Amino acid sequence: QVQLVESGGGLVQAGGSRRLSCVASGRTFSSLTMGWFRQAPGKKREFVAARTWNDDATTYADSVKGRFTILRDDTKNTVYLQMNSLKPEDTAVYYCAADLDYGLGSDVKEYDYWGQGTQVTVSS
Numbered sequence: 001q002v003q004l005v006e007s008g009g010g011l012v013q014a015g016g017s018r019r020l021s022c023v024a025s026g027r028t029f030s031s032l033t034m035g036w037f038r039q040a041p042g043k044k045r046e047f048v049a050a051r052t053w054n055d056d057a058t059t060y061a062d063s064v065k066g067r068f069t070i071l072r073d074d075t076k077n078t079v080y081l082q083m084n085s086l087k088p089e090d091t092a093v094y095y096c097a098a099d100l101d102y103g104l105g106s107d108v109k110e111y112d113y114w115g116q117g118t119q120v121t122v123s124s
Contacts, residue, residue, distance in 0.1 A: 002026045002113040004096045009118030012086055016122075020081040022096030022115055029077040033099040035111060036070060036081045038092035038120075045095065047106035049081065059104040064090075086122045093117040 008020040024032065035050035049060045049070040058070055064083075071080040079096060097111035105111065 002032070002098050004098060004113055004115035006094065006096045006115040006118040009094065009120045011121045011123060014086060014088055014122055014124050016086050017082070017084045018086065018120060020083070020094055020096075020118060020120070022079045022081075024077045024079070024098060027098075030074045031100075033101065033103055033105070034070070034072060034079040035097045035099065035105070036079075037095045037097060037108060037111075038090075039095070039117075040092040043092075045108050047108075048094070050099075050104045050106065051079065052102060052104060054102065057104055059106065061106070083120070086120075088122045088124045091120060091122050093119050 003025045006022045012018050033052050036048040037045050039045040047061050051058045051070045067085045069082040095117045096115040098113040099111045
């Protein structure tokens, strides 16, 4: 079992920055691929970013590429999502997810564990 707890959400103005954190427990963090997803009201949960555990490969959704960065600190069992140049369309509940298998999956079905989510609201 893996427990994931996100934090860092809140209200931010368009053009601003925010850093989300996700602390993992229950399993060796360094063996997990970690991802971030988001879900806006009335929309499906969508992929944002992922980072593998052994070679630090990353992938991003086109909508956030160049603005968001996924970082991980294995000494703290924590993965971060640094969000810059935020736009109103980035408003959503952001979820941290863990994949027991190696890969850079962008499908929600590929992830085994999920956090409870943290709300990010970007005002125009």
